[in-house]
Amino acid sequence: MTATMTTAGVAQAYDRWAPIYDLVFGPVFRQGRASAIRAADRIGGRILEVGVGTGISLPGYAAGSRVTGVDISEDMLDKARDRVARLGLRNIDAIRVGDAEALDFADQSFDVVVAQYVVSAVANPARALDEFARVCRPGGEIIITTRVGAEQGVRGAIEKTLMPITSRLGFRTDFPFALYTDWIATRGDVELIEKREIPPLGHFSLVRIAKRENA
Numbered sequence: 001m002t003a004t005m006t007t008a009g010v011a012q013a014y015d016r017w018a019p020i021y022d023l024v025f026g027p028v029f030r031q032g033r034a035s036a037i038r039a040a041d042r043i044g045g046r047i048l049e050v051g052v053g054t055g056i057s058l059p060g061y062a063a064g065s066r067v068t069g070v071d072i073s074e075d076m077l078d079k080a081r082d083r084v085a086r087l088g089l090r091n092i093d094a095i096r097v098g099d100a101e102a103l104d105f106a107d108q109s110f111d112v113v114v115a116q117y118v119v120s121a122v123a124n125p126a127r128a129l130d131e132f133a134r135v136c137r138p139g140g141e142i143i144i145t146t147r148v149g150a151e152q153g154v155r156g157a158i159e160k161t162l163m164p165i166t167s168r169l170g171f172r173t174d175f176p177f178a179l180y181t182d183w184i185a186t187r188g189d190v191e192l193i194e195k196r197e198i199p200p201l202g203h204f205s206l207v208r209i210a211k212r213e214n215a
């Protein structure tokens with residue numbers, strides 16, 4: 001990963017995306033979001049969705065799951081609040097500003113932490129993953145949909161070349177899966193339990209990481 005991203009720069013980029021986000025990124029990520037929500041609802045209980053954005057995933061959660069959504073972009077969150085009000089979603093406990101790298105929640109506050117198309121948009125992904133593990137209860141899960149870069153070959157070269165442009169737009173194209181496995185290797189309390197390709201084009205995966213019962 002070459003280009004540097006800052007949290008303030010990412011927030012500004014998504015403030016700019018907010019008016020057209022659902023149009024551009026709604027359909028393309030639909031299947032991935034549905035898979036992540038299904039996985040989260042299987043556990044249920046208290047769900048934290050980090051990088052909730054415009055709240056596009058919120059209507060998909062089961063009525064019995066209690067969802068809190070955080071994001072760093074106020075303009076994206078305004079859309080999420082409108083959606084919750086418009087659709088009368090009664091299982092959404094809170095929609096508020098929050099930084100994935102410094103979550104404002106006590107340890108083990110949630111049964112599930114969901115991050116959809118977010119980790120590759122965060123300035124310091126490993127710091128965000130540490131926070132996901134901290135607020136997740138033992139026995140709970142961290143459920144992520146993520147870009148997975150090609151690392152090698154023509155696609156890998158293109159992804160590296162695009163990084164200076166896409167990082168200004170608020171996401172990375174060059175994002176090796178090793179970022180997750182290296183992070184997991186630094187900790188004794190989490191394990192990778194699933195990695196599955198999701199559309200579109202095999203560039204994205206659903207990743208489930210369990211927090212060990214005895215953590």
Ligand SMILES: C[S@@+](CC[C@H](N)C(=O)[O-])C[C@H]1O[C@@H](n2cnc3c(N)ncnc32)[C@H](O)[C@@H]1O
Pocket residue numbers: 007010011014025029033050051052053054056057070071072073076098099100101115116117118121122123171
């Ligand atoms: C590609 S969008 C994904 C939005 C939504 N999860 C979806 O499925 O469409 C990435 C989101 O992550 C948010 N984000 C980026 N860095 C963040 C951080 N440090 N803390 C919280 N949210 C962040 C952005 O503001 C943006 O809303």
